[in-house]
Amino acid sequence: MPRIDRDLYPFLIVLFLTLIALAVFWPVLDMVVLGGSIAVVLFPVHTRLSRHMRPGASAALLTIALFAAIAATLFVTLTILRANAGVLDEIFRSIGTWLSDPATHPGAFGVPVARETLASWLAEGDALFVNYWGTITANLTLIMIKAIVFFGSFFLLLIKGKNLYDRVGGHLPEPVKSYYTQLTPVAVDTLYVIYVVQIAIAVLTFFIALPVFYLLGYGNILFYSFLAAFCELIPILGSSIAFILIGAYALALGDMQGVLILFILGYIVVSALPEIYVRPVLVGRRVKIHPVIMFIGIIGGILTLGLVGFVLGPLIIVLLLKSYRIWTDEHKAPEPAPVA
Numbered sequence: 001m002p003r004i005d006r007d008l009y010p011f012l013i014v015l016f017l018t019l020i021a022l023a024v025f026w027p028v029l030d031m032v033v034l035g036g037s038i039a040v041v042l043f044p045v046h047t048r049l050s051r052h053m054r055p056g057a058s059a060a061l062l063t064i065a066l067f068a069a070i071a072a073t074l075f076v077t078l079t080i081l082r083a084n085a086g087v088l089d090e091i092f093r094s095i096g097t098w099l100s101d102p103a104t105h106p107g108a109f110g111v112p113v114a115r116e117t118l119a120s121w122l123a124e125g126d127a128l129f130v131n132y133w134g135t136i137t138a139n140l141t142l143i144m145i146k147a148i149v150f151f152g153s154f155f156l157l158l159i160k161g162k163n164l165y166d167r168v169g170g171h172l173p174e175p176v177k178s179y180y181t182q183l184t185p186v187a188v189d190t191l192y193v194i195y196v197v198q199i200a201i202a203v204l205t206f207f208i209a210l211p212v213f214y215l216l217g218y219g220n221i222l223f224y225s226f227l228a229a230f231c232e233l234i235p236i237l238g239s240s241i242a243f244i245l246i247g248a249y250a251l252a253l254g255d256m257q258g259v260l261i262l263f264i265l266g267y268i269v270v271s272a273l274p275e276i277y278v279r280p281v282l283v284g285r286r287v288k289i290h291p292v293i294m295f296i297g298i299i300g301g302i303l304t305l306g307l308v309g310f311v312l313g314p315l316i317i318v319l320l321l322k323s324y325r326i327w328t329d330e331h332k333a334p335e336p337a338p339v340a
Contacts (some may be wrong), residue, residue: 030308031146035153037191037311038066039161046158059158063151077230081129084223091249092126098252125245129227182326183319190283190318194311197282200273202233209239212265216250216258228270235302235310240271275299283314293317 042062081088099122111186127135136143157164159170165184206229213224224246232239243266250258280295294314301313 008329030306031150032116032153033308035150036157038195039157040188040194041195042066043158043161043188055159062158065149065154066154078132080223080226081132083132084220087220087223088130091245092122093128094252095245095248098248125241135287147288154159179323179326183322186322187315189190190315191311193283194314197279198233198310200282201279202229204274204278205229205232205239205270209270210268212261212270215265216261217244218246218250218258228266232271232274236307238271238275240267243267243271293321 011319015098025058046055046058049061053061153174168180206225209223209228213221216224218224224242228239228242231237231242243262247259247262247267250256250262276295279298283294283298294317297314297317299313301309301311301316303309305312
């Protein structure tokens with residue numbers, strides 16, 4: 001039985017303690033991962049700014065800029081939701097009336113969905129899109145704690161990231177250090193493409209949703225397209241939420257043509273196609289991984305880990321396959337010398 005090199009003992013102890021820390025701080029781990037991953041993506045900008053100012057000032061400037069960008073996005077989103085509160089209220093009220101009617105409830109058509117389950121889904125949607133101020137107020141303490149953790153992680157990793165990387169790499173055993181050095185640029189590249197593709201698909205969703213809602217004929221084309229793009233920007237939601245919601249509204253109105261438009265053109269073309277094909281292809285092409293494998297990493301990460309899985313899912317898949325390639329290259333049998 002092979003024995004573990006003694007040089008690996010400190011590394012294994014640190015790894016064990018890290019796993020314990022992850023378990024203890026799991027409730028805020030998503031903010032640590034998101035803040036840290038965005039810091040990694042923006043670290044080149046921090047490096048350039050640090051040539052003209054102190055690193056602390058550069059990190060503070062980028063943190064303020066990130067806060068301003070997120071605050072502006074939230075302000076615009078809440079303003080649009082408030083301006084269209086009547087539209088959203090009509091949607092949820094019509095769906096609620098449709099579900100409460102025994103003649104139109106899905107159970108009347110043999111759909112095995114409990115009334116309580118549907119009511120719960122409707123209440124969650126109402127809390128997110130209509131009564132959002134009540135939701136924010138009720139969870140204000142948790143939101144503030146997570147915001148502090150998020151921006152704190154971002155700021156600290158900008159300042160200490162390079163030093164931390166060098167210190168960790170300097171104390172790793174040689175067999176591990178080789179993997180560490182080769183995997184780092186792959187991880188950075190993966191994080192960069194994850195965020196770029198996420199924003200790009202949200203923008204794409206807005207524009208390709210416009211003709212769908214034009215054909216639907218309900219008006220409010222820009223708002224519905226914005227709603228789909230906003231949901232797409234939030235990984236744990238996805239634009240499918242918007243199309244399911246408006247599709248349920250069309251069903252409540254008895255508009256079967258609208259239901260077909262939303263299902264075929266909306267759910268399948270606008271929502272599902274980018275998730276199944278466009279995103280895996282764009283991410284996989286950059287990191288040289290098959291789109292099907294990347295799709296499994298993205299969807300599996302979100303389903304199992306929630307918001308943090310949006311980053312960790314594809315990142316783990318990429319690092320796992322890259323580690324396998326490094327290992328196979330190191331253990332590849334030497335080619336036989338040509339016979340003279």
